[in-house]
Amino acid sequence: MSWTWIYQNADGSPTSKLPESATLESFPTREAAEEYIGDTFQDLLDGGVEAVTLYEDEKEVFGPMLLSPS
Secondary structure (H helix, E strand, O other), rough: EEEEEEEEEOOOOOOOOOOOOOOOEEEEHHHHHHHHHHHHHHHHHHHOOOEEEEEEOOOOOOOOOOOOOO
């Protein structure tokens, strides 16, 4: 299994704005993927990413989740 984040605009559409902290690599566990977002969400938000969705292989498992406070 691999866990991957998809970076999005607030409406759920893919974003082309990716800061350097955005990784396109997959993570070996869900915990590692969640830790990455916890550590980098502010950099991602500052760089133009407004939401993220987590995939396990090809299956959407969580999201879209807005990165900004509600």
